[in-house]
Amino acid sequence: xxxxxxxxxxxxxxxxxxxxxxxxxxxxxxxxxxxxxxxxxxxxxxxxxxxxxxxxxxxxxxxxxxxxxxxxxxxxxxxxxxxxxxxxxxxxxxxxxxxxxxxxxxxxxxxxxxxxxxxxxxxxxxxxxxxxxxxxxxxxxxxxxxxxxxxxxxxxxxxxxxxxxxxxxxxxxxxxxxxxxxxxxxxxxxxxxxxxxxxxxxxxxxxxxxxxxxxxxxxxxxxxxxxxxxxxxxxxxxxx
Numbered sequence: 001x002x003x004x005x006x007x008x009x010x011x012x013x014x015x016x017x018x019x020x021x022x023x024x025x026x027x028x029x030x031x032x033x034x035x036x037x038x039x040x041x042x043x044x045x046x047x048x049x050x051x052x053x054x055x056x057x058x059x060x061x062x063x064x065x066x067x068x069x070x071x072x073x074x075x076x077x078x079x080x081x082x083x084x085x086x087x088x089x090x091x092x093x094x095x096x097x098x099x100x101x102x103x104x105x106x107x108x109x110x111x112x113x114x115x116x117x118x119x120x121x122x123x124x125x126x127x128x129x130x131x132x133x134x135x136x137x138x139x140x141x142x143x144x145x146x147x148x149x150x151x152x153x154x155x156x157x158x159x160x161x162x163x164x165x166x167x168x169x170x171x172x173x174x175x176x177x178x179x180x181x182x183x184x185x186x187x188x189x190x191x192x193x194x195x196x197x198x199x200x201x202x203x204x205x206x207x208x209x210x211x212x213x214x215x216x217x218x219x220x221x222x223x224x225x226x227x228x229x230x231x232x233x234x235x236x237x238x239x240x
Contacts, residue, residue, distance in 0.1 A: 002128050003033055004050040004060070013052075013060050013128075020047075052129070057100050061125040064118040067095040068158065069231050072182060072209050079236050080154050080178035082107055089149060089172060091142040091165060092158035096122035096135070102156075103131030110149070111135065112142040146172070155179040163191035166237070167199055173239035181235040189233040201237035208233055 005012045005020060005027070014020055020027040025041025033039075035051035052060070058070055076098070082088070084106030090099055093113035103109050103126065113119040119139040126132045138145075143164055151174050157165055162181045169179050179201065181192045189206055196204045209231045212223040 001130070002052060003029070003035065004052050004056055005029070005039070005047045006050055007045060007047050011056075011060070054101055054104070057125075057129050058097055061095055061097060061100070061128065062121050063095045064115070064121050065094050067097040068182060069209075070101075071211055072231055072234060073098055073101050075207070075209060075234055076156060076180045076182070077101065077105070079234075080180055082154060086153040087151070087174075088154045088156060089142075089152040090156045090158075091162075093122045093137055094118060094158065096125045096129075096137065098156060098158070099135045099137070100126060100129040100131055103135040104129060107134070107154075109135040110138065110152075112138050112140055112145070114139075114141055153177045157181045157192075158183075160188055162188065163195040166192055166195040166201075169196070169201060169237070170199055170239055175239060177239045179237050179239075182232055183235075184232040186233060189235055192235050196235070196237040200240065202240055204235070204237040206233055206235045 002013055002015055005014055012020055014029050016029055016031045016033050018029050024045040025043030027039055027041045027047060033049055035049050037049040039047045055070055082102060082105055086107040088102055088107045088109045090109055090111035093099060093111045099109050099111045113122055116139050119137050122137045126135045146168050152172055153174050155169055155172055183189045193204055193206055210229045212229045215222055215224045
């Protein structure tokens with residue numbers, strides 16, 4: 001069980017039995033370490049032990065590119081109504097953060113990543129997330145395997161050729177199943193929408209995800225002017 005050691009704003013990932021060496025001193029992690037414990041270095045500096053949750057995975061999983069943000073993941077999970085034991089087909093694994101979230105909710109996930117090195121990293125990340133048994137990371141192109149996959153409750157896509165996969169969604173999804181497509185580009189989003197309509201999917205809807213933090217100070221309260229807050233476009237559709 002990988003644990004998170006926290007001291008103020010500092011965070012370190014370690015396994016039971018490991019040793020942590022920092023300028024705050026040396027800390028030996030017990031083999032029977034449990035979340036909620038307080039551990040002390042030889043310099044008497046205090047570390048709190050936490051079990052990793054979704055945001056911690058986002059911050060600490062090894063990255064092979066820009067991972068999907070938790071806010072986009074939340075919209076996907078909430079909109080498709082993801083539940084334990086759902087069968088999920090995913091394409092564009094990348095870092096694997098979306099697959100890890102879904103696996104930790106109890107879904108059975110099959111995810112495809114074209115880049116072999118990225119797929120290897122994603123498998124290691126699934127081990128760290130504790131979902132290696134429920135998230136099957138496969139190396140390859142999903143479009144080369146569509147005839148051998150079976151039926152799924154949810155289809156999630158984060159690839160430039162998502163529209164090509166959406167064409168097959170009626171054959172991949174159980175009745176009432178959802179497809180969710182993420183894209184940073186509106187052109188790919190439009191292609192996916194047209195493919196969903198042509199495939200006869202229902203409830204086709206696209207949203208842009210924008211989020212702004214609030215600033216509070218002595219002068220007053222207002223949305224932050226830092227950053228645009230845009231991440232991408234999410235398209236949802238449902239099998240009849």
